[in-house]
């Protein structure tokens with residue numbers, strides 16, 4: 001079984017949600033949900049709740065983390081430190097929908113990916129949730145640089 005921690009993050013933490021997914025952690029985004037619903041979902045699915053709301057963090061006891069900072073670098077550092085997270089590209093999930101990414105042969109990406117991407121990589125991925133196509137191009141290198149800024 002997958003022992004990696006899974007998260008639920010509140011509405012204030014949209015950017016953090018994307019980074020956790022890129023880092024490879026299953027992270028739901030609690031948008032337009034009441035505090036009680038958020039706490040219930042975290043408990044039901046065994047997810048650690050990340051929140052900017054101290055009271056809400058308390059409401060779920062030990063499985064909540066009050067995120068102290070508004071600054072993304074500090075948020076990533078706090079969560080990564082608190083849960084012992086690291087970046088593993090083979091676990092990366094869709095930043096948009098949290099879907100798992102599946103490796104696909106370049107031929108299957110031929111109609112969608114820009115021609116220049118085929119000169120840069122032969123690694124293409126399809127999101128199993130929303131079908132978005134990903135590949136390891138220049139954008140991917142920027143992501144890796146940014147993760148290094150975060151200390152990962």
Ligand SMILES: [Zn+2]
Pocket residue numbers: 094095096097098099127128129130131132
């Ligand atoms: Zn997706």
